[in-house]
Amino acid sequence: MMDAAALLDVKDIVTLYGGRRPFLGKARPPVYAVDGVSLSLARGQALGLVGESGCGKTTLAKTILGLIRESEGTICLDGEVVSGMAPREARLSRRAIQYVHQDPGAALDPWWSVGHALDEALKIHGVTDRDERRARVDEMLEAVGLNPSFRSRYPHELSGGQQRRIGLARILVLRPQLVVLDEPTSGLDLSVQATVLGLLDGLRQRFGLTYLFVSHDLSVVRRMCERVAIMYLGRIVESGPVEEIFDRPRHPYTRALLSAIPRLEPGSLQDMPTLPGDPPSASMQKPGCAFQARCSLAAERCGNERPRLLNVGTEHIAACLRLDEIGALAGA
């Protein structure tokens, strides 16, 4: 699905880890951390990337950022191919993509005032005019809900929530087009999480940002994103519009993930089907569908044939060999 208006278009990305032959040692096969992922993100859209720990979502995000080099595949940013370069060049050509850490506040230097930290980000990115830098910093402080007097404060004088705002401001002051948010709300209390999500949503609308929202929390993704992609062991197993995925999930893994979210309904634990086994390791690749070992609906052919992503609805794709049979089972 090549989209003309796509800001980011990723095609068949493969990212390998390791695989080198140690001196006098036995050669070890590489680990396919990301194994043939394609996705496209339209300008202004928010895409949620969901999966258990170890499924490759952070590796994919870092590959898109250019921090890790892709082994195969192409990445197009705003119509230009930015893949296949050396890491340094790759990162430079992807300046329009910025990364927000899990805890952006923790990335602040305790010896630097807020103004200094924000100013330096602009300097590094080549804004030489002092007045312009000042104006942009003030504007951004205001956008994240802090007044310009915060310039002279130091990180230890700020609350956790304010630090997080400053961390966000430092990224957004660079005027990125695409922001990769890596688990922006994990470890936060619900009331703080709601505030952070509200802030992120407001900033997206105000600056027309595009979000790649990496999370393991489906309920957060549902609130924040228009589209969602579910990853399992380095591959996308299902993707589509958020409502579609939540109302009519097709892949057995997506269904298992959705049913595992603790809902605010008392005593629903007994009826909750649980997924057996543990999140898989990418170093143990077997032929066939990667999910077969934990799938309650796995058939014999799932062990031989690798499922491809097929259209199952409007912009809704899923990779499962038993899609038709499963659809009939659920009666959805």
Add this chain to the structure above:
Amino acid sequence: MTSPQTTPRLDIRDLSVTVQTDEGEAKILDRASLKLMPGSIHGLVGESGCGKSTLMRAVLGILPKRGRASQGEILLDGRDLLKTSATELQSEVRGGQIGFIPQDPYQAFNPVFKVGTQLLETMRGKPAAQRDANIMSLLRSVQLPDPEHALDRYPHQFSGGQRQRLLIAAALVSTPSVVLADEPTTALDVTTQAQILKLLRGLAEARGLSMLFVTHDFGVVAQLCDTVTVMYAGQTVESGPVRQILTAPLHPYTRMLLACHPDRGTALAGIPGSVSSPLRPPSGCRFHPRCPSARPDCSAAVPPVTEPGDRHSVRCVLHAMGVAA
């Protein structure tokens, strides 16, 4: 299910804990009360820093050096743990009547010792054959895959979910009647979390355990617990059966906290303001500076606990005066 007239297994009454800091005395817990009925799972919900873990440490008698319980009582089967000597606490209560499941399965084990060594250590002094039989049956009951070989392996050879199962087994070694669980699923994926919650529920029913389950996730409470206590800044604000608290919360804080849940919230607002420092807590109800329905008398004194419903209690001026319906 328990009948309302049975006496609680664990009864915490008006417990206050203060900690000496360099900047003065901090009142971490302010007249916190909680009842854990026999055979039930009781959730303790609140945001970080509200004193959930301090409450748990007070029960276990492992408060920080400069902390002390300044008021109240902790009754375990009628015996006040605050008046029990340290040696008795160590020999009978901790790892005896009370089992503890820690939060982070990645940090609870010593990486250089085998899992077996670490689990068996808790059973020192018992005959070897009995220890082995005991631990095997426990590992089976927590559904650890391949239990026969588990004891000879190192912690890093287990996944997070498996390590959490091992920790649950370790908590049950002494066949406790009360289990305290400190956010045991926070570090896990949702799918693994669901497995562990089911396991805990099953174990509690099979062994007749009373469990105090500390969490910040109301969703987990809804799934797992029978009753729940909500805490804010060291004060217990509301307590009652889970179904009632979820459908008809009485305290403004409980209402706002529930509204933040992704299943409920429509507007992404959060709760305005932030939790006050325990060094300089607001007088009276500690939630009043953030409370939309605050009145002048909220800051005058800590509101009394009222019991508007069956086993449903709330600490709020509005209910004490009968203002709110």
